[in-house]
Every structure is written in C-alpha cells, then in structure tokens.
C-alpha cells in the first residue's frame with residue numbers, strides 16, 4: 276500500500292526518487308507524485324494519475340532540480356485516484372509538503388476542527404489533514420516562541436509533528452519537507468513501515484529497503500512512534516512521541532540488486548515462478564540435511580513450543596492458503612490440534628485463548644495490518660508468537676517472539692508465487708522439526724519426507740523446464756468467464772491458490788473447492804463452457820478425485836488435470852488436458868502442483884493483454900485493514 280521514497284544529500288534527488296518509486300511501484304500504482312526544493316528555493320510539487328512512467332512524462336519539461344525531495348506512489352484509500360488526491364500534499368501556506376502511507380482513522384474529526392479554524396482542503400484524503408495539522412501546530416509553537424532557524428527550527432518542527440501525531444488515531448509512515456529549509460527532512464512511523472538508509476552525509480528513506488540498496492547497506496528501521504530528523508551532513512536524530520531521544524540502531528542489509536530486476540524475463544511474476552527451485556534451495560539452506568531439520572527458532576524455544584495446547588495459524592491471502600497446508604502438516608506429523616484463521620476475522624472474533632497457545636503468523640511482506648493486529652491480540656492474551664515472513668526487518672518479525680524467515684528473496688510481482696512455496700517449505704520444515712521433538716512421527720515416514728524435501732528444488736526444476744508449455748493451453752481458455760479449481764487434502768489449498776492466482780491477474784472469476792464438495796453446489800455451474808482444473812495426483816484420494824472428474828465430464832465440463840507422472844494415460848480418457856508433475860510424498864505435493872497453476876494463470880493474463888505484475892486494485896503489502 277503506497278510507496279514512499281525520500282532523499283536529502285548532495286546528489287540530485289529527482290533520479291533517485293523516480294528510480295525508487297519504480298522499485299516500490301508494486302505497493303500501489305494508481306497515481307504518483309514528487310516534491311523537491313529546487314536550486315532556487317522553490318517547493319515544486321508534481322503529481323499525476325496513473326503509473327510512475329506517467330509522472331515521469333509529466334515532469335519531463337518541469338524544473339526537477341534539488342538535492343532534497345520525496346515521492347509517493349499511491350494505492351487509494353480516501354478519495355479516488357486522481358491528480359488532486361495524489362501525494363505529496365501541501366499545507367495551506369504552501370510551506371510544508373508531506374507524503375503518507377497508512378490511514379488516519381479520525382481524519383474527519385480533525386478536518387472539521389481545522390475547517391472551523393479557517394483551513395481549506397483541496398483533496399478528499401486523510402493525508403492532507405495531517406499536513407495541515409502539522410502546519411497549524413507549528414504556527415502555534417512559532418507564535419509562542421518566535422520564528423527560529425537552524426537547530427531551534429528543527430526542534431519546533433519535530434514538536435509540531437510529535438504533537439500532531441499524538442492526536443492522530445491510525446497508522447502512518449510519513450515524510451515531510453519544509454520549503455524554508457532545504458537541508459532537513461522529517462519522517463515518522465506507526466504501524467506502517469519506514470526504513471532510513473545512511474549514505475555519506477546523505478539520507479535515503481523508503482517504505483522498504485528496495486530503493487535504498489543500490490546506495491547503501493546501512494539502514495535503520497524506525498519503530499512505531501518514532502520521529503527522525505535527517506539533515507544533510509549531520510547525524511540522524513530520533514525522538515519518540517514522549518519527546519525522549521531514541522538511540523539509532525544501525526543494521527546491515529543483505530540484498531542482491533539483481534533480485535530487484537527482471538533479469539531478461541518479461542515480467543517479475545514469470546521470473547519469480549522460474550526462480551522457485553533456487554529460492555526453495557535458499558529457504559532450506561543450512562536447515563535441512565540428511566540427518567534432519569534444524570530450525571534455531573525451535574531449538575531455542577523448545578520448551579515453550581512443546582507445551583502448547585494447540586497451534587493457531589493466522590494469515591491473509593496466499594499466506595492463508597499456505598497456512599491450510601501447514602495445518603495438515605503439523606496435525607499429521609505432530610498430532611497437535613491446529614486451527615487456521617483469517618487474521619482479519621481473528622482480530623475481531625473474541626477468540627478463547629488460555630495463554631498456552633502458539634500463534635504462527637505467516638506473511639510474505641511482514642507488514643499486513645490485520646496479521647499484525649492478530650499478533651497483538653494473541654500476545655496480550657499470553658500466546659507465544661512464531662512468525663514466518665519473507666521481508667527481513669519488517670514489522671511482523673519484530674513483533675513476534677521467534678520465527679523463521681523464508682529467505683526466498685524480494686518478491687516484486689503482486690501475485691505471490693515463490694513466497695507461497697517458501698512458506699509451505701518452511702511449514703514442512705517446522706512440522707518435521709517439531710515432530711522429532713514430540714516423538715510423534717513414524718521414523719520411516721520422517722525419513723521419506725526428509726529425503727523428498729531435499730529433492731524438491733530439482734523436481735521443481737523438472738516441472739518448470741520439462742513440463743508442457745502452458746501458453747497454448749492458456750490461449751484456449753483466454754476468454755473463459757469462470758473457472759473452478761478442485762483438489763482434496765493437501766491439494767485443496769492448492770486449488771484455492773490456483774483460483775486466487777487466476778482471479779488476481781486475469782480478472783476471470785474463479786473458485787477453489789474441495790473436490791468432494793462440488794456436488795453440494797458448484798456442480799450446478801458445470802456445462803460445456805466451464806473449465807474445471809483438478810489436482811489429481813496419485814495419493815490416497817486419487818480414485819475419489821477421479822470419480823469427481825467423471826462427474827464433471829458427464830456434464831460436459833472441460834477438464835484440465837494436474838496428474839502424477841505415469842498417470843497421464845489413465846486420466847487422459849476423462850481429462851481434456853493433462854499436466855504431469857513428478858511423484859513426491861503427498862504432504863509435499865503442493866510444492867509441485869502449484870507451479871503449473873501459477874503458469875496457467877500467468878499465461879492467461881498475458882493472452883488477455885493484462886498488466887501481470889500490477890493487477891488492478893491490488894497491492895502487495897496491505898498495511899491498512
């Protein structure tokens with residue numbers, strides 16, 4: 276949701292900001308804007324509806340000089356995507372400009388109060404309220420103490436921001452610049468991410484580290500309620516909402532710039548699909564060996580994890596599908612009850628917790644607002660929190676008691692692919708690791724799963740390089756209006772994920788169902804127009820799924836079947852199209868059966884001429900509830 280970039284230093288800010296916005300465009304892409312204090316001391320603000328490229332075109336003949344500036348790419352919450360609602364927003368006098376990610380929940384009240392004081396508003400956004408309130412508060416401070424410059428001016432602006440934020444209910448990451456001071460930039464965060472990069476006498480600030488990594492690997496992740504002052508050539512100063520100084524905790528980030536580029540692929544999504552053999556190898560690296568699985572998070576918290584009376588997994592979207600697979604894995608191997616909850620439901624469901632639970636929070640971005648709120652609720656009731664995240668240093672890993680990163684590298688395509696398989700792999704490792712501690716798993720089965728887990732990257736490679744070309748299959752179904760995906764057991768969440776991928780990027784209505792549930796409703800939809808995707812691999816439910824397939828065939832549905840290698844001939848009598856995948860232990864099948872479904876969705880979206888990496892209305896990191 277909304278991407279922020281800022282720069283203050285000795286370089287020209289504009290190219291850094293635009294490049295940064297492009298890196299962050301996966302966060303929101305309905306409008307974009309930039310504010311710079313020019314060489315002649317003007318505050319220039321340029322905004323445009325549409326993508327960053329539209330903004331770039333719009334600014335082509337404008338004065339974009341200046342060594343301080345900030346930029347924003349928006350995912351609309353308050354007010355339609357438009358030039359006026361795009362950020363940055365400027366205060367009444369034209370002095371302060373501000374970009375914001377998050378939601379100010381009490382903005383209507385604050386706006387009313389400001390209107391009563393004579394402020395007028397140009398946009399419908401909650402953000403404009405913030406910048407106006409900061410100006411109003413600053414003016415009140417200046418009236419009492421006189422107009423300052425230098426250190427004292429910075430102190431006054433910090434106070435104005437701090438006092439404003441104390442009045443605000445909601446979430447924010449914000450950056451502010453002052454037309455009267457081209458040397459300083461202010462930023463703050465609460466429940467929305469913000470990272471400060473430290474260069475040579477210069478600072479970068481961004482919603483995540485991706486726009487920063489090519490300039491520096493030294494970063495500070497701001498914590499909730501912190502406000503930072505970034506001055507050219509001077510040390511960073513951080514205070515909290517109580518006006519206490521906070522020490523800066525500098526971290527070194529390890530991110531490969533190549534991971535942020537398309538590397539010859541047409542889309543990030545395709546690149547990320549093909550990256551999966553490598554990303555799963557990384558995910559298991561140092562953790563899985565022929566002797567077993569070692570997760571430091573389990574080793575270091577064994578006693579607390581084993582004393583849990585149940586596990587609760589919370590997540591949203593694709594991560595929730597991984598959670599469903601995790602439930603099967605943990606229940607089967609560890610014989611402990613597991614429930615899976617949508618984080619957005621759990622947080623308001625008044626759940627019954629005894630304090631002995633372990634709550635596993637799964638999130639690619641590590642920033643999902645609902646998942647963070649679910650963690651907070653469970654924590655307050657004594658649960659032990661275990662995070663499974665991808666983005667290092669993001670909010671969820673910092674809010675948990677322990678956890679595992681999935682280590683699949685940055686995922687840029689909005690539709691999640693390699694993060695899903697990374698999450699499932701991590702859940703398999705966790706289940707195996709816990710099973711050994713509990714002593715609940717049959718040693719032979721344990722060895723089989725462990726051996727198969729180590730084969731996954733090679734088998735993925737085979738699916739991706741030797742599997743049938745799905746582009747021609749996609750061209751048959753390009754104009755389908757609906758799709759049904761069916762699977763059972765471990766492959767039921769795969770059916771859900773396949774359907775989600777298709778609807779996210781192709782805008783075709785698609786539903787995932789447990790195959791046997793089909794006869795309780797969806798079967799009514801089946802006719803010769805309806806494509807039905809079956810995940811029908813050779814496991815203990817194979818025959819049952821094939822019977823379901825026959826039921827669809829009898830009603831003239833068009834069947835695409837994901838089958839185990841060697842079974843294609845048998846299923847070919849019923850299915851229109853068979854896509855074979857290698858055989859593997861049933862509990863790891865999702866790691867292979869998902870891949871053709873990702874590719875099918877991808878190719879259908881391409882055939883429809885859609886923007887695969889930035890599907891309409893979606894955002895990769897959902898920092899609002």
Ligand code: G6P
Nearest residue numbers: 591592593594638639640643691
């Ligand atoms: C958004 C993304 C999905 C993602 C979901 C949960 O909807 O578009 O791809 O699965 O958020 O995000 P998380 O980062 O918590 O896994």
